[in-house]
Amino acid sequence: MPDCLFCRIVSGELPSTRVHEDERVIAIMDIFPATRGHALVIPRAHAADVRDAHPDDLAAAAHAAQLLAGRAFERLGADGVTVMQSNGAAAWQTVFHYHVHVIPRYEGDPLVLPWTPGTEPADAVELEELAASLR
Numbered sequence: 547m548p549d550c551l552f553c554r555i556v557s558g559e560l561p562s563t564r565v566h567e568d569e570r571v572i573a574i575m576d577i578f579p580a581t582r583g584h585a586l587v588i589p590r591a592h593a594a595d596v597r598d599a600h601p602d603d604l605a606a607a608a609h610a611a612q613l614l615a616g617r618a619f620e621r622l623g624a625d626g627v628t629v630m631q632s633n634g635a636a637a638w639q640t641v642f643h644y645h646v647h648v649i650p651r652y653e654g655d656p657l658v659l660p661w662t663p664g665t666e667p668a669d670a671v672e673l674e675e676l677a678a679s680l681r
Contacts, residue, residue, distance in 0.1 A: 566613065611648050
């Protein structure tokens with residue numbers, strides 16, 4: 547897709563710092579990192595979000611994220627790793643080409659939970675209604 551930033555990176559039209567490549571995905575360093583070592587896993591094939599991505603691309607992205615998370619622990623000394631993926635502007639997606647963030651976490655880093663977990667359990671009837679909608 548010619549106007550897609552990530553398609554242009556995948557094709558080599560735009561520069562990137564690649565840390566992993568296989569036949570389905572590439573992984574690059576995020577140029578606006580949340581923490582030291584923040585990487586993005588990007589399928590080579592364009593898909594706007596998880597709904598459009600080929601299942602094999604999803605599996606390849608998950609495998610690459612697992613690989614990079616392990617390296618963050620082993621090689622960067624991360625205390626944890628956040629693996630994050632957003633779909634749609636309301637979910638904070640800013641580049642509309644499916645991708646996965648692999649964000650090394652360090653004690654005392656500036657990142658915080660984007661939501662406050664509830665203090666009361668959800669209504670059981672509502673949970674069942676929602677579950678039925680998702681089945």
